[in-house]
Amino acid sequence: MRTERFAPSPTGPLHLGHAFSALTAWDHARASGGQFLLRIEDIDQSRARPEWEARILDDLHWLGIDWPEPVLRQSTRLPAYRAALADLWARGLIFACSCNRRDIAAALSAPQEGAEIPMGPDGPIYPGTCRAQGRGPDLPFPPEGVALRLDMARAVGTLRGPLSFDETGEPGQGRVALDPARLLAEVGDVVLARRDMGTSYHLAVVLDDAFQGVTHVTRGRDLFEATQIHVVLQSLLDLPTPVYHHHRLIRDAAGKRLAKRDDARAIAKYRAEGASPADIRAMVGL
Template structure:
């Protein structure tokens, strides 16, 4: 099978060494297998996305020696595809609107009778707005959550599956669950948000829809996203989409052990470029072999 990998950054700041590692690893894997490497721009956060950051992404990746097809998928041009997925889930009776703020959720979880559990998106939603029966009628243009218990029941009834599974090729698999019984899905993930205010979608929904649209066979990304992958498999089953192979890699950290973030401009690729470093030197620092 030919490998199709992708790198999908958000244009909300400069790429850092962690991005370089992920992009080069995905590129190397596809090239070694005679496959294809794709670039996708995840710009659904319109408030924070900037054209200048997107332009710098292209410059940094080309400087690293990476290439991709000229036609780059941009999420801002795919809102219709996300609407279709939301419509399907709404018609299946699996979504409900939620008006809770973060403060509301925190207060609900602080009640003496409530225990706080954590899922892929942080504290698991206590179900304040969850309806007792599936909702019908036109889909509201509001924050929408996936009723995870109903979703698990739908998958089991329609597919006869009793668990969700994905194939993992990275060495970080011991940090998360690659096979989860459907009976534990709601407790593990909670009712996650699939349509956010001002975006019309969410990371979890858009990444699943886009990977399928681009026929991605191997998703290469950091181990911090490993816990969310079983949720993505759930969405793939609900929407009738294929499940790629996943490769979750180690996170790149600074000398204190802190994970790099876009606010860590001192680790930005552009600064290494400006200081005269070479892509080969970055590969050495990141313990990556020279490009194939």
């Protein structure tokens, strides 16, 4: 059975972009006779708020979307994330990193000040500063006060055969093959556990999709490049790879994609002005 999910973070209001993603996943699930799941991505407890979660649930119900209870919350899944990290640590595939953003920027811009910093789907491509000394039998797991990064070179070296995923969305339908050389040069050693969270988006989303039996992932085009990170993790952790559908982004009049701070396009604002769920569908082109 096809299983779709929508996984908002309770750090702000739902806007038109969220509505488009949720409705697209909902429509896909209903058209195939499948199921739609809701997951609350609240690993960032410094920003997650119960009042935002309540508003998200209310807006989704108003749009005509429903889901089975109970809703999965990432904050209840920390033991599962830690177990996966312990496995990767024992296999020598992750390392401790004490670098902050300024350290990384300085390393990437040397020796030429003002040089353009190479960017990947997880931000600046890590220069490898802590890779050699960030692991070893004398370093206990989990090390405290540091981030944990995937050693992409070692990960690529352990991959069993070529990796790929099926894409049905905007970037082009068909099988997308992962290029090991590109993983090293354009993705690098991504963070799998932030020092203040115990996990990261990449690790949590992969483990949670597998835990919930998600077969199809519908999300924005801006996450297409990150999918290669997720496929690598799925292979390393022996998890299934869903079918991905990356859809177009909803943008403002200036062409900028909507973000949580775009309260002017919050669903609650349109509701207060008398819009109907059908109006919201029309606004996002559904």
